Each structure stands twice: as C-alpha cells, then as structure tokens.
Amino acid sequence: MAYEPRIDAMVERFKVLGDKTRLRILVLLQGRELRVCDLTEVLSISQPGVSQQMRRLHKAGFVNERRGGQWIYYTLNMENSLLALLIPTLPKSEEDEKKIMMSKGCPT
Amino acid sequence: MAYEPRIDAMVERFKVLGDKTRLRILVLLQGRELRVCDLTEVLSISQPGVSQQMRRLHKAGFVNERRGGQWIYYTLNMENSLLALLIPTLPKSEEDEKKIMMSKGCPT
DNA sequence: TAATTATATAAGCATATTATTATATGTTAA
C-alpha cells in the first residue's frame, strides 16, 4: 500500500490512544463487555461524551460493537495487532475496577 | 508505582506518537543520527518547529541527544521499550528517505 | 400506540496543539 494513507492511519491510531478517557475505557474493557451506560458512571462524563469516544475507538478498530436489545455492547478487538501489542503494557486502575464492579449501572 | 502518574505518562507517550511530523522524524532516525538542521529541510518546517518537536520526543524518552561541536545529534532511544515495540510497525517513506540522502543539509 | 430507556448526532465552547516569527543562548573560528 502507498505510504501516505498508512502513516496517516498510524497517526490516527496513536491520537486515539493519546487520551486518558479512551485509555481508561480500553483498560476497563479487558475481560468484560461494557455498554455506554456502564461507562458514564465510572468516567463521570455525559452519555454523549462516552458515545463519541466509543465511536472513535470503533473507527480506529480498537473495539467491536454488537447490539443486544436496546443496548450496544462493546468489547476489545484483540485481532487489532497494535492493540494486542499494547494492551499488556497499560496500567490498571483499582479505582476504576471498583467503580465498575460496584455500579448498578444500567439495569440488566 | 501509583496509577495516576503511570497512566498519565502513557497518555503523554501516545500523544507524542500521535503526530505526523514526529512519526516521520522517528522513522527517519532509524539507522542514523540527525541534527535539527538536517530535518528542517526534509520536513519543510521552521528550525524552531523542529527544535520543539525534538524536545518533545526527548522528554518522552524516545530520542537521545548528544552535543557534537555546534550541533546536537539525535538518535533513537531503543532502550525505550514502547519505542522498541512500535518502531518495527511504522511504515517508511521512500520520499523522506530520498530527501534525507539528497540533502546537502547543514555542512559537516 | 405511547411512554420509557439507550444510544447517536449536532452545535457550541473552553482548552490544547502545532506551527509561525522574533529573539536569546551556545559553539566555532577569523
């Protein structure tokens, strides 16, 4: 493939990773699937805020989404080789883990 | 180490990688050392522009610098594990390679 | 069907980012 689109894609991927909110989301997604409504609580940002971040993560190929009833479930896309490479290097937050466990979130 | 400073450092590293100019610099630094004046020509940005990017790359631990006379020589810091992991995944630009070879740059 | 809940999109604002120009610092050599 030509150079320009490839380097631009790399830049975009790193831009997506270069944001605290999005990194926190990726870390939280390890080992579980989450919905937008689960994340609003943990991250303390608005629903549209989370929704926009998920769209960005999805567009970059870092997360898969599937609709399940009225929810959309997001999971890590471990087939993404960059993500597979980097995920093990990301620090986990006990704080965020606690919050996600405690949260009654959106009802099941 | 505590979580916050670690995740913040990761975010900063990815931010540094999430810029086309800086990625081009890292790719060009593979296998050679370069000075600011070498890069201004290839990148077509001003000397202070390059200087600022190099400072950012250095602060993030991606490049080493050493003074040699009136110049400062930059090299990749392959001891940086994130960089070591990612460098092989970056596409090279024949265009940029040509330019760096051709360039009379700053005299030796 | 109408009401409720989840998510997406649009517009707007505050802040961050990347370049520029102007100027200062540091090194070499006449």
Add this chain to the structure above:
DNA sequence: TTAACATATAATAATATGCTTATATAATTA
C-alpha cells in the same frame, strides 16, 4: 572579541480536541 552558524525559548495565531447541552433515532414494554 566579533562574526557566523546551530539550536533554544517566548509569544502568538490558526486549528484540533473533548467535553457540554439539545435533540434525534432505535428498541422495549405498558
């Protein structure tokens, strides 16, 4: 010491980013 060249820092302007609120779309359930 002075002139010439390389690099660094400061101030600034244009653009990008990440959130917000308001509103639209989609699925569920009374």
